[in-house]
Amino acid sequence: MIVETQSARFDSISLDCGAVLAPVEVAYETYGELNSARTNAILIEHAFSGDAHAAGISHDGGKPGWWDNMIGPGKAFDTNKYFVICANVLGGCKGTTGPQSINPATGAPYAMQFPVITMSDVVRLQKMLVEHLGITRLLSVAGGSMGGMQALEWAVAFPDAIASAIPIATTARHSAQQIAFNEVGRQAIMADLDWNQGNYYGTKPPARGLAVARMVGHITYMSDDSMREKFGRRFQDKDEALPDFSKVFEVESYLRYRGSQFVDRFDANSYLYITKAMDFFDIANGHGSLAAALERATARFLVLSFTSDWLYPTYQSLEIVSALRGRNRDVAFCELPSNYGHDAFLVDVGEQTELVRGFLASTLRSKP
Amino acid sequence: MSATEAARVGPFVHSVLGRRDYAIISGIVEPNTRVLDVGCGDGELLEWLAEHKGVDARGVEIIGSKVQRAIARGVSVYQGDIEQGFADYPDQAFDYVILSQTLQETRQPLKVLNEMLRVGRYAIVAFPNFGHWSVRWSHLWTGRAPKTKLFPHDWYDSPNIHFLTVHDFETLAAKEHWTVERGIFLAGNRQVSLMPNLLAETAVFLVHR
Numbered sequence: 001m002i003v004e005t006q007s008a009r010f011d012s013i014s015l016d017c018g019a020v021l022a023p024v025e026v027a028y029e030t031y032g033e034l035n036s037a038r039t040n041a042i043l044i045e046h047a048f049s050g051d052a053h054a055a056g057i058s059h060d061g062g063k064p065g066w067w068d069n070m071i072g073p074g075k076a077f078d079t080n081k082y083f084v085i086c087a088n089v090l091g092g093c094k095g096t097t098g099p100q101s102i103n104p105a106t107g108a109p110y111a112m113q114f115p116v117i118t119m120s121d122v123v124r125l126q127k128m129l130v131e132h133l134g135i136t137r138l139l140s141v142a143g144g145s146m147g148g149m150q151a152l153e154w155a156v157a158f159p160d161a162i163a164s165a166i167p168i169a170t171t172a173r174h175s176a177q178q179i180a181f182n183e184v185g186r187q188a189i190m191a192d193l194d195w196n197q198g199n200y201y202g203t204k205p206p207a208r209g210l211a212v213a214r215m216v217g218h219i220t221y222m223s224d225d226s227m228r229e230k231f232g233r234r235f236q237d238k239d240e241a242l243p244d245f246s247k248v249f250e251v252e253s254y255l256r257y258r259g260s261q262f263v264d265r266f267d268a269n270s271y272l273y274i275t276k277a278m279d280f281f282d283i284a285n286g287h288g289s290l291a292a293a294l295e296r297a298t299a300r301f302l303v304l305s306f307t308s309d310w311l312y313p314t315y316q317s318l319e320i321v322s323a324l325r326g327r328n329r330d331v332a333f334c335e336l337p338s339n340y341g342h343d344a345f346l347v348d349v350g351e352q353t354e355l356v357r358g359f360l361a362s363t364l365r366s367k368p
Numbered sequence: 369m370s371a372t373e374a375a376r377v378g379p380f381v382h383s384v385l386g387r388r389d390y391a392i393i394s395g396i397v398e399p400n401t402r403v404l405d406v407g408c409g410d411g412e413l414l415e416w417l418a419e420h421k422g423v424d425a426r427g428v429e430i431i432g433s434k435v436q437r438a439i440a441r442g443v444s445v446y447q448g449d450i451e452q453g454f455a456d457y458p459d460q461a462f463d464y465v466i467l468s469q470t471l472q473e474t475r476q477p478l479k480v481l482n483e484m485l486r487v488g489r490y491a492i493v494a495f496p497n498f499g500h501w502s503v504r505w506s507h508l509w510t511g512r513a514p515k516t517k518l519f520p521h522d523w524y525d526s527p528n529i530h531f532l533t534v535h536d537f538e539t540l541a542a543k544e545h546w547t548v549e550r551g552i553f554l555a556g557n558r559q560v561s562l563m564p565n566l567l568a569e570t571a572v573f574l575v576h577r
Contacts, residue, residue, distance in 0.1 A: 300444065322456045
């Protein structure tokens with residue numbers, strides 16, 4: 001399946017912070033065919049560093065999508081049955097308007113002049129895209145991590161526009177620990193002199209800061225077990241010479257590699273804006289309580305967490321499930337066994353596939 | 369004749385999904401109602417009820433692999449402990465709350481039953497009858513914890529921690545002022561009407577407050 005990222009342009013969007021972005025552009029991809037009744041559309045939400053390229057092989061780089069193991073013919077999100085959409089989030093750096101986009105008022109990149117964004121802004125822009133594609137009601141909105149936050153936001157902000165939601169390895173609001181890890185990443189970027197208050201476009205980007213931020217991120221995505229299994233205490237080179245500061249553990253080398261790789265594909269200012277939007281996110285905002293917010297949601301829910309995910313622990317999924325049950329909403333919940341930590345929703349997809357497949361099929365049966 | 373009709377007309381009770389208590393339960397549940405099955409296992413009864421009776425089916429199950437199979441077949445099941453499984457639900461959220469072959473495994477059966485009657489209009493409780501003659505005989509004859517076809521476990525690895533009989537349940541219902549709408553008793557595939565406390569292997573009660 002060779003795919004190409006497309007783009008939609010809208011005149012403007014009003015943001016929660018009071019600012020208006022005009023114009024605004026969204027990068028997206030679609031897979032499968034929309035049926036004539038337009039009842040088989042599923043919106044996939046990407047996690048923090050993802051993009052619109054969720055599945056298939058990109059026509060330019062030949063790169064597989066970030067959830068290619070879940071989306072495609074015969075897969076969990078079966079593109080023989082469903083019309084699947086994925087869009088890059090607002091504030092991103094993969095084709096959707098973000099800090100590196102040109103500010104029409106100045107003719108230069110927005111940089112830190114970009115307005116503060118929230119998950120509800122992100123989802124409102126997606127709603128515009130979905131309507132632009134001629135869809136009034138989605139069969140499902142699904143995503144892991146930050147993608148799960150967007151699925152929750154959809155369920156509360158546009159209850160009539162979705163039949164089901166699949167929030168995976170996510171939370172209704174960040175804990176102090178999650179905010180803390182994000183703040184370490186932000187500080188690493190801002191401490192890099194090359195960041196230059198965000199004005200680095202056209203010059204040297206804050207590569208060291210962004211790489212360190214990504215290294216911290218990667219630690220939180222893995223588990224103690226998965227790191228022990230993958231790296232142990234092995235050194236990069238095998239020689240057993242005396243201790244020497246230049247000797248590098250495999251885990252160090254891996255993190256450095258992932259960090260430097262990230263610099264090539266991600267914008268540091270997007271990192272700041274999107275992590276802040278995640279930290280601001282609280283589904284209870286404007287509703288008084290989690291229960292009051294989720295009372296608005298009429299969708300069926302499939303909530304999933306993973307045993308070794310310590311970044312988005314199961315108790316956070318249970319908070320969501322408990323609030324939904326308290327309002328007698330239709331919710332299925334399972335904590336899946338996995339050693340892969342938070343990354344499980346991306347890499348350990350065997351059981352997740354069965355659950356999503358069954359859940360979508362029964363949603364399609366019960367809510368045409 | 370469908371299995372549900374069979375369950376209604378007796379005395380020969382066919383099985384639904386290979387289980388006699390399921391045949392009785394599926395005969396009791398009215399179409400298009402809201403049903404919660406607590407300890408629902410793979411969700412096969414719920415799937416059957418959703419498909420054949422159009423019920424809004426929910427389940428609670430503690431074992432992850434069973435929860436997975438239930439969700440994979442499209443049933444909304446929540447992975448959780450039975451004894452805390454009710455806590456979130458509002459009063460009278462369901463028409464029926466089913467507890468099949470599990471009451472004897474719960475630590476606080478009365479609390480479980482009260483919660484069932486709080487969240488549901490009716491409780492459907494199926495349990496193995498410890499008063500069956502084979503159990504009495506086994507206990508009397510061997511002088512040891514009874515082991516029978518119905519209670520096949522050794523005392524040290526049995527999941528059963530409360531041993532109740534048909535009479536025990538009826539006595540509790542009277543004490544708690546529950547109305548026993550129906551009591552259906554089974555031995556093998558046969559419905560028992562005489563001396564159920566002695567002759568029934570399985571009891572299915574439909575009760576409400």
